């Protein structure tokens with residue numbers, strides 16, 4: 117618990133030294149000393165779970181990525197085995213655009229063989245549009261199985277990313293074509309597309325906002341309807357990109373919104389999407 121709120125963190129990264137590209141490690145060096153001291157050489161689930169417990173986090177969604185051009189490659193196999201046997205860690209898959217294996221097949225392997233619980237896409241990190249038809253079998257499978265699909269939207273600090281692919285409005289097509297797919301628009305289109313994500317939220321009942329990387333005051337100022345659409349905001353930290361998850365969470369807890377809404381943002385919405393009790 118953080119203060120007296122149950123918290124699921126819907127957005128963390130676990131990678132080893134050689135998986136993350138050097139610029140990512142340089143970023144962590146400045147952003148997160150604890151991470152560098154404890155995890156940069158070797159990372160294991162027990163250590164991460166211990167850290168999460170210290171921070172007051174019950175569960176954390178742990179993300180695979182295939183972004184050799186920008187941030188690095190953390191495979192589905194690595195994330196699956198990292199989380200295996202640990203209920204505190206929820207493994208989320210991605211798709212390797214450089215693999216000859218068809219994307220629908222990659223998705224089936226991730227879900228059926230690796231036990232992964234959803235998908236994350238970072239189009240601006242690996243240069244594709246989320247409307248790429250090769251991805252449609254992945255969305256189809258996720259929709260059918262009730263698994264969430266996360267999309268990075270908005271800018272990134274990392275060199276090598278290309279922002280045009282991260283425009284939230286591109287996802288209007290996906291939301292129309294898969295109206296029952298639980299879509300999470302991570303970072304809310306920060307910093308200059310908040311209005312687009314806010315519109316997507318109004319337009320599409322299946323669109324959610326992943327609040328990772330949105331400063332609390334921007335969240336409050338740019339998403340005026342946060343109370344009305346309280347079922348569709350989900351807390352995440354983007355750790356280890358930030359040092360202290362609980363400090364980030366407390367800034368949102370300090371916003372002048374109701375306790376009930378905060379309980380949804382920190383726990384209930386994520387639990388619902390992940391099918392947890």
Ligand SMILES: [Zn+2]
Nearest residue numbers: 127128129354
């Ligand atoms: Zn992230």
